[in-house]
Amino acid sequence: MPSEFTQDVIKIIQNIPVGKVLTYGKIAKLAGNPRAARQVSWLLHSSTKKYNLPWHRVINSKGKIALKSEDGKDYQKILLEKEGIKFVDNNKVDLKKYLWDIDSIVNIKGNFNL
């Protein structure tokens, strides 16, 4: 039985719009624990299939892809480009432009049953 925090993280990720991204830290904060970014990463790598998550829309605070292997990075980059996201210097995205500004949405928790 996943903790409430984990359940919220899952829901938030599932609701990231096409063409938008969120960072590990932002997700953790939205789920109620600003310092649990590492747990978000753990979840992605262990439960992506189980919860059918759009894992490619989650990147790090620098706007870069967090996967380790080069193959993985290329794959994620392709998935994001297919959604219209442009890369700067061939390895990072403009967060000002593509970060899902969930904070500006009123009553977000109600809208997504968090």
Added chain:
DNA sequence: AACCTGACGAAGA
């Protein structure tokens, strides 16, 4: 209960 893990992140150097 103890210990280990990771696709993190902020702060220093």
Added chain:
DNA sequence: TTCTTCGCCAGGT
């Protein structure tokens, strides 16, 4: 700007 170091968290063993 890149590389360390260190703190954090929930699951898994």
